[in-house]
Amino acid sequence: MIQAIRRYEISEAQELAIRRLAVSGFVLVVVIFCAARLLNVYPWNERLFDLWAYWSTRFGLDYASARPGASGAYIYSPAFAHLISPLTALPLPVFMAIWTAFVAATLYWLAGWRSFFISLFIPVVMSIAIGQTDLLMAAAIVIGFRWPVAWFLPIVTKLTPGVGLVWFAVRREWRSLTIALAATVVIAAASFLIDPQAWLGWFAMLGRMEFPAPGDGVYLPVPVWVRLPLVAALIVWGARSNRRWVLPVGVCLSLPTVWLNTPTILVAILPMLSRGALAPAGRWLRAGGSPIASPLAIPWSRWRRRARRAGLVLRRELGGLSAFAAAGSAGSVLAARGEFASQSGDEDGVIRG
Numbered sequence: 001m002i003q004a005i006r007r008y009e010i011s012e013a014q015e016l017a018i019r020r021l022a023v024s025g026f027v028l029v030v031v032i033f034c035a036a037r038l039l040n041v042y043p044w045n046e047r048l049f050d051l052w053a054y055w056s057t058r059f060g061l062d063y064a065s066a067r068p069g070a071s072g073a074y075i076y077s078p079a080f081a082h083l084i085s086p087l088t089a090l091p092l093p094v095f096m097a098i099w100t101a102f103v104a105a106t107l108y109w110l111a112g113w114r115s116f117f118i119s120l121f122i123p124v125v126m127s128i129a130i131g132q133t134d135l136l137m138a139a140a141i142v143i144g145f146r147w148p149v150a151w152f153l154p155i156v157t158k159l160t161p162g163v164g165l166v167w168f169a170v171r172r173e174w175r176s177l178t179i180a181l182a183a184t185v186v187i188a189a190a191s192f193l194i195d196p197q198a199w200l201g202w203f204a205m206l207g208r209m210e211f212p213a214p215g216d217g218v219y220l221p222v223p224v225w226v227r228l229p230l231v232a233a234l235i236v237w238g239a240r241s242n243r244r245w246v247l248p249v250g251v252c253l254s255l256p257t258v259w260l261n262t263p264t265i266l267v268a269i270l271p272m273l274s275r276g277a278l279a280p281a282g283r284w285l286r287a288g289g290s291p292i293a294s295p296l297a298i299p300w301s302r303w304r305r306r307a308r309r310a311g312l313v314l315r316r317e318l319g320g321l322s323a324f325a326a327a328g329s330a331g332s333v334l335a336a337r338g339e340f341a342s343q344s345g346d347e348d349g350v351i352r353g
Contacts, residue, residue, distance in 0.1 A: 020113075022113045044096070051130065052092070054081075055096075061081060061198040063204065067210050069257065076156070077159070077202055078199055078202060080157050100131065106136060110267050110279060111270050111281075112276070122260070123263045124261075126264075135265075137251060141248055142271055145288070146284075146285070146288045148176040148180040159256070161251045163232050163251075164247055165177055171240075224254070228254060235247065
């Protein structure tokens with residue numbers, strides 16, 4: 001059994017080799033994926049993806065027929081379209097390749113060498129494949145703890161994730177709240193000056209209160225107006241108890257429609273845990289000087305130490321049992337030999353007699 005326990009232990013050199021292999025594998029997959037899009041290989045050039053919806057804004061913004069859940073429909077605010085307009089000016093294959101590389105780089109920033117394994121989960125694969133903004137919102141949440149201006153991105157894309165700003169209000173971090181709101185207002189105002197008609201069309205689309213049809217895909221069938229109060233209460237609890245991991249959960253559940261790919265936002269939790277402290281985002285977050293007091297971060301290190309102690313105790317006990325068994329078997333052998341020798345002596349005496 002001792003050999004079985006030692007079989008699952010790896011040295012630091014082996015762990016480093018696994019990390020390097022994971023990073024190399026992730027980079028290779030991303031390069032192949034981006035090359036497929038750059039070379040316009042089907043189905044990665046399919047116009048049903050969200051990437052096509054972003055790129056199509058180069059032709060103008062028309063919200064009259066836009067409906068949530070419809071393939072290739074652009075339903076984000078005009079501000080997001082204006083922000084990415086330098087990219088949408090590129091040919092579609094180039095735009096898709098650059099966007100995919102950028103999203104993959106964001107995943108690596110959040111998860112580090114674990115990106116390869118995290119990208120195997122269906123929501124994450126789906127999010128990267130269709131070009132969703134889930135990972136960008138996850139990064140905005142993490143960045144927002146130090147630079148609140150990053151909160152403009154979830155708001156100008158999905159709008160309802162703005163409920164996450166309740167975190168700053170509950171904690172009385174008025175400066176952060178002001179920066180987040182001011183940045184959003186400034187970006188929206190500049191976008192409105194560029195194309196006021198597009199904004200009027202977007203507001204009209206929101207006023208129609210349309211939601212995906214059952215055949216549009218897999219999503220959480222709970223209306224957003226039911227989820228938002230619960231999400232706000234969750235964020236209030238997290239802000240009061242200093243549980244940062246609550247924000248990604250709240251943003252994930254606050255989206256107008258929670259699709260199958262939406263849980264990708266939860267990748268933002270990893271840099272907040274001790275397990276993700278060495279990821280680029282984890283190091284950056286801790287470099288700000290503010291401690292991360294999360295109930296998920298502290299017990300993990302304790303569990304790890306306890307597991308090591310338990311393993312050492314188990315190994316020691318098993319070693320003692322093995323030594324005791326070996327000593328017992330050796331004693332039995334010696335006793336058997338002594339008995340055999342005595343019996344042989346008796347037999348020799350009888351023969352001689």
